Amino acid sequence: MSFNLIVFEASEDGIASVTINRPEKLNALNGALLGELDQAFRQVAGDRAVKGLLITGAGEKAFVAGADVAELAVGSSRAAEEMSLRGQGIFRQLEELGKPSVAAINGYALGGGMELALACTVRVASANARLGLPEIRLGIMPGYGGTQRLARLVGRGRALEMLLTGEPVTAQEALQSGLVNHVVPQEELAAFSRELLRRMTAHAPLAAAAILEAVDAGIESGLEAGLELEAAGFAALAATEDAIEGTRAFLEKRKPVFKGK
Numbered sequence: 096m097s098f099n100l101i102v103f104e105a106s107e108d109g110i111a112s113v114t115i116n117r118p119e120k121l122n123a124l125n126g127a128l129l130g131e132l133d134q135a136f137r138q139v140a141g142d143r144a145v146k147g148l149l150i151t152g153a154g155e156k157a158f159v160a161g162a163d164v165a166e167l168a169v170g171s172s173r174a175a176e177e178m179s180l181r182g183q184g185i186f187r188q189l190e191e192l193g194k195p196s197v198a199a200i201n202g203y204a205l206g207g208g209m210e211l212a213l214a215c216t217v218r219v220a221s222a223n224a225r226l227g228l229p230e231i232r233l234g235i236m237p238g239y240g241g242t243q244r245l246a247r248l249v250g251r252g253r254a255l256e257m258l259l260t261g262e263p264v265t266a267q268e269a270l271q272s273g274l275v276n277h278v279v280p281q282e283e284l285a286a287f288s289r290e291l292l293r294r295m296t297a298h299a300p301l302a303a304a305a306i307l308e309a310v311d312a313g314i315e316s317g318l319e320a321g322l323e324l325e326a327a328g329f330a331a332l333a334a335t336e337d338a339i340e341g342t343r344a345f346l347e348k349r350k351p352v353f354k355g356k
Contacts, residue, residue: 100128102153103135109146110292111139114153121160122152124207126178132211133185140192143355146296146303148192149288150215151199152208155281158200158224159208167235179238182207186214186239190311193304195295199288200224201281205263210237213244216295216307218274219288220266221281226274227263247314249274299337299353 102114113135115122139145152158166178189196189211198204198212200220209226212218220226228241236242237258246254249272257264269275279287296303305328313321332338336356344351 098131098135100125101131101135103138105142105145108293109144109296110149110289111135111142111145111147112149112151114151115159116153118152118154118156120163121157121203122154122208123160123163124182124211125163125166129182129185133188136185136188136192139194140188145194146300147194147292148189148196149199149292150196150211151285151288152201155201155221155223157202157208158198158204159206159211160203161206161208161229164233167233175238182210182239186210190214193307194300195292195303195307197288197292197295199284200226200266200275201284203263205229206237206241207239210239210241210244213248214240217276217291218269219277219279219284219291220269220275221284222266222278223281224266224269224275224278225263226266226269227261228258229261229263231259232261245274299332299335299341299351300355301335301337302332305332 100115100117102116103111105111113132115128117123117128139148195217196215198215198218200212200218202221202224204212204224204226206228209228212226228237228245230237242254242258245257253272264272264274266275266278270278277287277291309321309325309328312324337353340353341351
């Protein structure tokens with residue numbers, strides 16, 4: 096599958112990478128780019144050899160510095176809703192891969208770029224990163240899940256401050272609020288993010304998928320429903336070949352060999 100606006104690579108260690116490749120536009124999102132992300136996410140979801148996904152932006156200035164403003168000025172409520180629902184669906188697909196994803200944020204992650212990062216499992220920022228949702232300054236609001244994911248991640252008060260001022264935060268401020276998991280020097284971002292993803296994908300893939308589903312669903316449905324899902328997932332995993340291999344390897348004091356079965 097060929098792409099024009101992203102660089103898609105899959106390595107033998109089971110890690111796929113997507114690099115947003117519009118550096119001359121600070122990697123801004125447009126409709127065509129969203130379509131390529133949709134294709135890439137579908138490819139990752141359907142490939143059993145891929146265990147995790149790394150997302151970053153080309154160059155050192157921006158992860159994704161927002162959306163093409165010209166495309167935002169749709170002038171029609173119906174067209175705007177369709178645009179929002181399309182972006183939400185693509186980012187939800189990323190969130191529901193059943194495989195860990197890491198956003199390696201190199202520079203600006205604004206608007207749709209921050210919403211893309213929010214849909215990833217974890218976020219690593221370079222020290223020069225700036226993250227924000229400035230849509231209110233254009234008289235609009237985030238449309239790709241930003242109002243929902245940000246509040247769930249950093250809390251209602253902090254999220255509303257960012258949303259209503261439209262002001263970006265520094266990498267260190269993002270770390271303190273829990274918006275990003277790690278901050279590293281720019282030159283270490285790629286290697287650190289890949290190693291983090293490697294550690295997250297080094298174990299049983301079925302267990303990883305069940306954990307991702309339980310956490311996601313539990314946040315949405317509440318504690319009691321989440322506990323029921325956890326118990327069901329725990330029971331289903333107990334009968335898998337990977338669970339048998341994992342416990343046997345522990346008792347035999349060796350490294351397990353998981354097969355995703």
